[in-house]
Amino acid sequence: MNQKCIGVLALQGAFIEHVHHLERCVDKYGLQFYNGVTIKIITVRTKEELWQCDGLVIPGGESTAMSLIAQRTGFYDDLYKFVHNSQNSIWGTCAGLIFISEILSNEKDLVKTLQLLHVKVKRNAFGRQAQSFTQECDFSSFIDGCVDFPATFIRAPVIEEILDNDTVEILFRLNKPDSPQDGLIVAVKQNDNVLATSFHPELAEDDLRFHDYFIRHFILKI
């Protein structure tokens, strides 16, 4: 059977919102638009669940807690192996982005990252919870016609530096004229299997465009 399984890491954080968005993509677009491929969505807490997957979404939450739980439960090594296999597709959002990154520029000792994405990341780069915001972003350079995506940033990280320009491509820089945040890198991809966003597309109510993009381009490669 032509099936792909997408796991959402459920150790900690905002995983259920990703599950719901992915399930709604499957209900809405499904076989007809996904080249006849059946997509199965599962939550991942164990090695057995992980190794069934073709792709893994690592959600937002708290990267310190996520990495600690992964280490304490002995899951870190499997996660490391899984994400470093280029056959698998990985999407990190917010804390998930931090967890997959190679280097942190601040609070380094608090997170043991998976060292997958060749970038340097700054945690909590926009300040505290109170400085969280939602901004309409034009993603049409990589998602057809998507000129008005409501991207929510919650104690979000930014990508301070791309460490390998051959593999990492900047997808989006913040467009905030007259603000010190203008031009900050908040979405990248690495090769054709790793996606990372500072913001939370799973919190865009009734907007499935980002999850559909992940399924099409990273899981199905269409």
Ligand SMILES: NC(=O)CC[C@H](N)C(=O)O
């Ligand atoms: N919304 C989020 O995922 C916040 C990330 C959190 N600030 C961290 O460092 O892990």
